[in-house]
Amino acid sequence: MIYLDEAATTPVKREVLEAMWPYLGPDFGNPSSHHEVGESARRAIEQARADIAQALGARASEITFTSGGTESDNAATKGIALAAPRGRRVIVSAIEHPAVLESAEFLGRLGHEVTVLDVDHRGMVQPESLTAALRDDTTLVSIQYANNEVGTIQQIETLSRIAAERGVPFHTDAVQAAGWLDLDVTRLGIQAMSISGHKLGAPKGIGILYVARGTRLEPLIHGGGQESGRRSGTENVAAAVGMAAALRLAGGANDEVVARRDAFIDRVLAEVPGSILTGDRHHRLPGSASFVFPGTNGETILLELEAHGVVCSSGSACAAGSDEPSHVLTAMGLPAEVAQTAVRFTFGRTTTADDLDTAATELIRAVGVVSGRGARPS
Template sequence: MKRIYLDHAATTPLHPEVLEAMMPYLTDIFGNASSVHSFGREAHWALNDARERIASMLGCEANQWIWTSGGTESDNLAVLGTVAAAKGKRHIISSEIEHHAVLHACRHLEQHGCEVTYLPVDATGRVRVEDVERSIRPDTALISVMYGNNEVGTLQPIREIGEIARQHGIVFHTDAVQALGLEKLNLSELPVDLVSFSAHKIEGPKGIGGLYCSPRVRLAPQSYGGLQERKRRAGTENVAGAVGFAAAAVRAVSALEQKQAQMTAFRRTMIEGLTRELGSDGFIVNGHPNLTLPHILNVSFPGVSTETLLMNLDLEGIAAASGSACNSGALEISHVLQAMKLPSPVTQSAVRFSFGPGNTIEDIERAASITATIVNRIRNNNS
């Protein structure tokens, strides 16, 4: 049985070219990048070369890139670090559909005297710009709204929110973990101050991420020990991971338009296959119909529980998810779908399919057919 992996929003397989780029730094070039001898200098050069390559692709300066352990740390550092350096400003604006790396950081701040405004979203999962402006207070230190949602794919009005933040002199952070390699990102033109990234979403290694930090931002470190990353993030840098991140980013950004077209075709093929076998009223697509990341398709099959469908798909060799990877083991009702105020039959039957470059049209057609067969079988047994 051929297995089909449709959970790329959770993680992606490491690309062979990325592994090849990393190998010398996992074996021969093992020095600590902070050491002054030749072994350390080799590692330091590789680390900065990777930093410069990523910065050039994102339209920022190399000294504005902070290496982290992944998207979660990048989000934590952006939220906690900004508020810690905000000189008495204790109000944060975020949204109800953020990744838990942001939401839990905000909850932590609330426990320490901060106030957080959690913006609602419409039925497509999109924040209203007017709600952002209406929520701003004199003591607002930070606005944090993700670029594209990891569960339903909905894109947010980042440019409009960023312009409002600039007008009011407020730091603006966006989690762009799912957008890298699928959305054109020029950080010198986009009105953002802090942007979170992660390598393992773009066929890079796990355990390495990055945070773009504008020179306008005062950021208090959230880890202590060494003076790495211009005193913003202590700890010996993951040189092999950084090299791998840069190699993966080069691949992803250079083939962006091709990947967009490929993911759009996969998404369309999945919807067409489900429509053909279940009818247009046999399922519901969640999220914005047009303003969406092309590799994410969140679908509800009313009458079929998420857990039952995922178990049956897994038995057929198809990997999908119930929502965000951090919660996929707990199969709870998605906080994103709840924030969208969708009815219970929709929230309780939602499955996320997320596509990647290793998939084929044949894979998607087969997955759609198997999904429809399982859905029909379960519905017939329940009737």
């Protein structure tokens, strides 16, 4: 099997499992307990927090552990908007993850005004559109760092600077960016950031939310006051330790991965008639290649590929099973019937050039079969 769906989830790294193991066994304590068993767990989670803060160029007190990217997005979007005194208006982009878009819709039901920024055909938010949208009563801007479906990387430094000039907190969903792009919060100029562990080699069920000191946040989960009151509930110590290990192991951008990605894209565009690359050709995640194949059906292509050992997706795993076309692709100007032909390939550093060459060969065959241009093998 060739697994090309790492934007959905990645395998847990061995080093991460080894770091977690003591806290799944002998060091099992509750970090809120005031005895040595609990204190041992407390030391582990605070060391994990410090390590993550160092990786992000942040303070340890600015890191909150959550259950994953969805919770972090909800906590940032709702929490900042509900706590901020500036006004009742939020700005998001049209291609955000549903965790942000639906949080914004929820705020709209509470009486907030929600402004949705359009994107261009590459999935890019234009800085001038954000400038035009900002008002004195804007309480939050949330724009993702890199898109989960098409891989387009936003100009976060530029966009956050525009928001900062008006004193507006800026949140970015960095779930897909983590492990590939620079996450230094000072350089990015952001006040909040979401990361999910299972996108970079940690287990599912752990995430982090960075919130800059001085940024007000209304907690979504109330209770025992854990995580400095920002997220009550007994912490998942083992997963937090795993999250820190995964960030330490993350290698950032990789020229070899980019070269393999570009060779794969070039071959598909050259050998699959009518194929269209989605997202920005160059400002995209190193391990992301996504296409539409007009006149076909994306789900049928996926079935053909899986039958021949290539596992990928039609887009966000969170929308799997939906009959609706991708909101990302339609926001980029693609007709609904074309958006429904999407196929996404996402891969990591261990994916070889041979893997991608085989995937391209199988894709060429599969599109031919689905479109009627090729013969199904007997």
